[in-house]
Amino acid sequence: MTRTQIILTRLVLLGLVVATWELLPRLGFVNPRLLPPLSDVLTMLGQLLGRAQVQEAIWVTAAEVIVAFMIAVPLGAAIGVLIAENDYVGDIFRPMLFYVFSIPKSIFLPMFILIFGIGFGQKVAYAAFSTTFVVIMSAAAAVESVKADHILVARSYGATRGQILTRVYVPSMLPVLLETLRISMIFNFTGVMIAEMYASRTGIGHLIANWGENFQMRQLFAGVILLAVVAILFNEAVRYLESRCSTWRA
Amino acid sequence: MQHMASLTRLHEVAEPTAIEVARLSHVYAGPEGGVPALEDISMKVAAGRFVVIVGPSGCGKTSLLMMLAGLRHQTEGTILCNERPINRPDPARVGVVFQEASLFPWLSAVDNIEFPLALRGMPKEERRRHAEAMLRLVGLEGFGGRYPHELSGGMKQRVSIARGLVQDPPVLLMDEPFAALDEQTRMTMGHELLRIWSTTRKTVVFITHSLTEAVYLADEVLVMSARPGRIIDRIPVTLPRPRTYEMMATDTFGRLRDRIWQQIRKTTQPGLA
Numbered sequence: 001m002t003r004t005q006i007i008l009t010r011l012v013l014l015g016l017v018v019a020t021w022e023l024l025p026r027l028g029f030v031n032p033r034l035l036p037p038l039s040d041v042l043t044m045l046g047q048l049l050g051r052a053q054v055q056e057a058i059w060v061t062a063a064e065v066i067v068a069f070m071i072a073v074p075l076g077a078a079i080g081v082l083i084a085e086n087d088y089v090g091d092i093f094r095p096m097l098f099y100v101f102s103i104p105k106s107i108f109l110p111m112f113i114l115i116f117g118i119g120f121g122q123k124v125a126y127a128a129f130s131t132t133f134v135v136i137m138s139a140a141a142a143v144e145s146v147k148a149d150h151i152l153v154a155r156s157y158g159a160t161r162g163q164i165l166t167r168v169y170v171p172s173m174l175p176v177l178l179e180t181l182r183i184s185m186i187f188n189f190t191g192v193m194i195a196e197m198y199a200s201r202t203g204i205g206h207l208i209a210n211w212g213e214n215f216q217m218r219q220l221f222a223g224v225i226l227l228a229v230v231a232i233l234f235n236e237a238v239r240y241l242e243s244r245c246s247t248w249r250a
Numbered sequence: 251m252q253h254m255a256s257l258t259r260l261h262e263v264a265e266p267t268a269i270e271v272a273r274l275s276h277v278y279a280g281p282e283g284g285v286p287a288l289e290d291i292s293m294k295v296a297a298g299r300f301v302v303i304v305g306p307s308g309c310g311k312t313s314l315l316m317m318l319a320g321l322r323h324q325t326e327g328t329i330l331c332n333e334r335p336i337n338r339p340d341p342a343r344v345g346v347v348f349q350e351a352s353l354f355p356w357l358s359a360v361d362n363i364e365f366p367l368a369l370r371g372m373p374k375e376e377r378r379r380h381a382e383a384m385l386r387l388v389g390l391e392g393f394g395g396r397y398p399h400e401l402s403g404g405m406k407q408r409v410s411i412a413r414g415l416v417q418d419p420p421v422l423l424m425d426e427p428f429a430a431l432d433e434q435t436r437m438t439m440g441h442e443l444l445r446i447w448s449t450t451r452k453t454v455v456f457i458t459h460s461l462t463e464a465v466y467l468a469d470e471v472l473v474m475s476a477r478p479g480r481i482i483d484r485i486p487v488t489l490p491r492p493r494t495y496e497m498m499a500t501d502t503f504g505r506l507r508d509r510i511w512q513q514i515r516k517t518t519q520p521g522l523a
Contacts, residue, residue: 149352156319156339156346157366157417167369171356 076135127191274327305474
């Protein structure tokens with residue numbers, strides 16, 4: 001199949017999903033109270049975006065996501081580099097980190113509520129906590145993706161430690177690091193959502209949980225679409241950067 | 251005519267010594283005490299000579315080369331290059347060509363060649379001029395913009411050689427540079443290397459597993475023993491230069507190749523010798 005054919009097929013499939021969503025409830029095959037038609041949902045989304053309460057929730061969620069991200073990524077990257085570069089630290093902490101990494105982080109949520117209460121701090125702390133581990137693992141993998149041969153080549157041409165860092169480590173690690181950013185944002189976003197849906201007074205996750213409990217399906221689906229669009233946009237933005245930075249990868 | 255330079259090598263006058271290794275030994279720190287890796291290695295390489303080191307796997311030939319490059323430190327003994335000791339990498343005196351995957355995949359061919367110059371902070375235009383000259387020397391004119399994954403194995407090693415030569419060091423160390431290539435490419439690259447050598451007149455120390463390659467390239471072949479590595483034979487290769495593929499079928503070539511093989515066999519299977 002050519003590239004155009006693939007894109008066309010994708011568009012047709014998307015059209016089918018949209019049409020099915022619109023027509024099934026309209027034609028009475030599905031109860032419209034369970035699945036409202038897409039056009040109703042989009043109209044609701046437009047109305048919601050105009051409401052002060054929803055706008056505030058969006059800002060709160062965005063702030064939580066950004067702050068948690070800014071804590072988790074540098075912290076996880078520093079720990080990851082440390083366990084990959086320092087044999088001593090690596091030998092001691094690697095197994096512990098792997099054990100904790102395997103535990104579903106949501107079971108710790110009640111503890112975060114006990115420590116931080118219900119609010120901004122609890123969301124940020126929990127999301128940062130659940131994201132840090134994946135950043136640690138990826139950053140360690142990024143360091144290990146640096147080839148010893150390349151370091152040796154640089155040394156043989158008299159490179160200083162600083163030059164080895166900027167001219168070998170950074171370009172070697174960049175593709176993995178960008179992927180880390182992307183994946184950690186997925187974990188981070190998920191962390192904030194879970195924390196908001198579990199116990200919260202505001203935020204998009206809180207609104208979605210409320211709408212679900214109150215059977216407000218149009219609002220619920222509108223919230224889902226909003227979140228999906230934001231998440232996909234971020235993901236694609238980083239992917240675009242990745243593809244630009246790694247033209248050399250075969 | 252490109253071999254004129256190498257013809258003059260036949261009448262060797264007393265050339266200055268490019269590399270002098272004296273009583274070099276090396277002991278690795280193993281989990282159960284020291285493991286002797288190299289033992290009492292002494293060698294002298296005259297300027298402009300092509301010396302090949304062969305030996306069984308694990309005999310420490312790569313370690314020896316790393317020490318000649320200043321990348322590793324020996325436990326005992328001295329290494330002089332142009333009469334001054336080597337104890338850390340000095341790209342002005344020694345260029346190194348590594349095994350296949352040593353090019354930086356995120357740099358184009360020409361940027362790879364410029365890498366050593368960029369480390370020294372040479373201005374961009376001057377760097378490019380040097381790199382372009384090297385591309386011409388190794389027969390890759392017009393391929394400078396390609397990335398390593400867009401080059402064949404042989405072309406990648408041409409780029410590596412160009413990178414090793416770009417600072418014009420008097421000594422070039424080569425660690426099994428053609429080991430990953432198929433046999434046909436390997437033969438061509440050996441021939442190309444001799445052409446480049448005869449135009450640049452570098453002192454070359456070349457490590458290989460291939461006996462044919464050793465005899466074909468060398469002025470002198472040093473045979474190393476199994477660990478701990480010692481030099482157990484020094485075989486002057488009397489074949490005239492320029493070398494040709496036809497020489498491989500001669501008796502002299504066969505006898506030299508056989509002598510190396512017998513030495514290696516003796517050291518790896520002492521019971522069968």
